[in-house]
Amino acid sequence: xxxxxxxxxxxxxxxxxxxxxxxxxxxxxxxxxxxxxxxxxxxxxxxxxxxxxxxxxxxxxxxxxxxxxxxxxxxxxxxxxxxxxxxxxxxxxxxxxxxxxxxxxxxxxxxxxxxxxxxxxxxxxxxxxxxxxxxxxxxxxxxxxxxxxxxxxxxxxxxxxxxxxxxxxxxxxxxxxxxxxxxxxxxxxxxxxxxxxxxxxxxxxxxxxxxxxxxxxxxxxxxxxxxxxxxxxxxxxxxxxxxxxxxxxxxxxxxxxxxxx
Amino acid sequence: xxxxxxxxxxxxxxxxxxxxxxxxxxxxxxxxxxxxxxxxxxxxxxxxxxxxxxxxxxxxxxxxxxxxxxxxxxxxxxxxxxxxxxxxxxxxxxxxxxxxxxxxxxxxxxxxxxxxxxxxxxxxxxxxxxxxxxxxxxxxxxxxxxxxxxxxxxxxxxxxxxxxxxxxxxxxxxxxxxxxxxxxxxxxxxxxxxxxxxxxxxxxxxxxxxxxxxxxxxxxxxxxxxxxxxxxxxxxxxxxxxxxxxxxxxxxxxxxxxxxx
Numbered sequence: 001x002x003x004x005x006x007x008x009x010x011x012x013x014x015x016x017x018x019x020x021x022x023x024x025x026x027x028x029x030x031x032x033x034x035x036x037x038x039x040x041x042x043x044x045x046x047x048x049x050x051x052x053x054x055x056x057x058x059x060x061x062x063x064x065x066x067x068x069x070x071x072x073x074x075x076x077x078x079x080x081x082x083x084x085x086x087x088x089x090x091x092x093x094x095x096x097x098x099x100x101x102x103x104x105x106x107x108x109x110x111x112x113x114x115x116x117x118x119x120x121x122x123x124x125x126x127x128x129x130x131x132x133x134x135x136x137x138x139x140x141x142x143x144x145x146x147x148x149x150x151x152x153x154x155x156x157x158x159x160x161x162x163x164x165x166x167x168x169x170x171x172x173x174x175x176x177x178x179x180x181x182x183x184x185x186x187x188x189x190x191x192x193x194x195x196x197x198x199x200x201x202x203x204x205x206x207x208x209x210x211x212x213x214x215x216x217x218x219x220x221x222x223x224x225x226x227x228x229x230x231x232x233x234x235x236x237x238x239x240x241x242x243x244x245x246x247x248x249x250x251x252x253x254x255x256x257x258x259x260x261x
Numbered sequence: 262x263x264x265x266x267x268x269x270x271x272x273x274x275x276x277x278x279x280x281x282x283x284x285x286x287x288x289x290x291x292x293x294x295x296x297x298x299x300x301x302x303x304x305x306x307x308x309x310x311x312x313x314x315x316x317x318x319x320x321x322x323x324x325x326x327x328x329x330x331x332x333x334x335x336x337x338x339x340x341x342x343x344x345x346x347x348x349x350x351x352x353x354x355x356x357x358x359x360x361x362x363x364x365x366x367x368x369x370x371x372x373x374x375x376x377x378x379x380x381x382x383x384x385x386x387x388x389x390x391x392x393x394x395x396x397x398x399x400x401x402x403x404x405x406x407x408x409x410x411x412x413x414x415x416x417x418x419x420x421x422x423x424x425x426x427x428x429x430x431x432x433x434x435x436x437x438x439x440x441x442x443x444x445x446x447x448x449x450x451x452x453x454x455x456x457x458x459x460x461x462x463x464x465x466x467x468x469x470x471x472x473x474x475x476x477x478x479x480x481x482x483x484x485x486x487x488x489x490x491x492x493x494x495x496x497x498x499x500x501x502x503x504x505x506x507x508x509x510x511x512x513x514x515x516x517x518x519x520x521x522x
Binding site: 158166208 | 419422497503
């Protein structure tokens with residue numbers, strides 16, 4: 001839950017709306033609910049407490065605490081730290097590693113790791129891979145297992161950064177090969193920024209990400225066709241044993257109208 | 262044009278139907294029209310002549326002559342050999358290389374190369390790559406440029422061959438790296454054989470193929486969403502300069518209902 005409209009609802013304490021959004025995301029197949037109370041820095045800790053309680057009551061899913069403020073994250077964790085909980089996020093930035101990694105270790109959570117650092121976002125494949133390795137080193141040095149890290153190789157818009165998608169797919173393949181125990185889950189919708197009917201690009205790119213080795217994606221599960229593409233990609237790649245997830249979703253009517261096999 | 266219903270229409274000499282199919286495929290964005298008159302071996306040469314004339318009159322696109330019978334192919338070529346014409350297909354089978362490659366050379370056509378041979382279809386990545394290399398050797402030895410070859414790494418059903426899709430993607434990456442001038446275009450719909458709502462898997466797999474390095478695909482351009490996925494994948498990967506093909510298709514209403522960018 002990160003969109004602007006949602007922040008306004010948090011500040012307005014609209015519990016019914018927030019709870020409804022969480023339930024809708026769960027029904028659509030989300031594995032985590034992202035909680036972000038960053039509308040007003042002065043009240044973020046208080047807002048995060050309220051948001052966490054509302055979402056935790058609405059769903060049984062683990063939460064992803066989405067903040068750069070360690071106090072807000074810790075407040076949220078104190079109220080709800082279910083198995084699978086994620087902190088969103090660390091980067092290669094020294095200050096952020098120092099403030100957030102101890103929370104990951106102490107509260108035994110997962111953590112999203114964005115491949116950027118104090119120098120900003122890398123422009124080439126080498127920079128992306130170097131940052132992945134640096135973050136993996138920092139995490140291991142803190143005694144946190146890489147199976148708790150969700151690498152997010154930051155996606156750039158295809159309209160303005162036409163070569164970046166191929167860098168990202170290659171960075172994913174390298175990450176998967178070097179750190180097989182790590183998770184790879186990208187916030188992918190940026191790929192279509194500035195283009196019409198963005199959902200078309202989001203779906204095509206999601207299929208490519210899964211083929212390259214991503215085992216998750218930060219998607220809006222309510223966006224049309226995204227769960228369909230995810231299940232279809234996993235089935236095509238043999239990652240869905242006997243295609244049972246795909247077939248179950250089909251039987252539940254989640255893959256569009258039934259047609260003959 | 263290879264489906265069973267179409268073969269029956271060929272045997273029945275239903276020119277209006279055949280011409281309509283060709284026009285429909287062209288309107289949907291096809292680059293070639295596949296002509297296959299293989300319903301009855303005894304009359305294939307005659308049937309190919311009739312089919313070629315009907316399709317050539319209905320469309321200005323180059324044709325893909327789809328047959329294992331060199332006489333049928335040569336009959337078709339004698340009637341219509343536009344720039345870009347393709348012979349479908351050679352394999353690594355000795356007899357087929359011997360009978361078909363001379364036609365490719367003589368008539369200056371392209372040729373689809375299926376990675377199978379007298380031993381059948383390879384079950385592993387190594388077998389696929391070895392066959393690709395063997396076919397490339399045979400083509401070069403005949404004095405035909407690899408820019409005229411369309412490799413088709415035969416796709417197996419995900420439902421019964423769950424590991425094969427990843428082999429194919431890796432085989433495509435290797436082919437692209439070793440033979441940059443060759444085309445890679447797979448008949449992909451086999452991936453979804455035996456599963457419901459096959460279009461879902463076909464679209465996800467098409468996006469992966471383009472990301473791996475395929476520059477084409479043998480698809481039914483009238484199948485819902487396939488051209489959309491192809492254009493979206495190319496735009497996401499930066500293969501569509503300034504996303505102009507994507508944007509043009511959007512403006513022409515070919516990418517679904519218009520939504521705000």
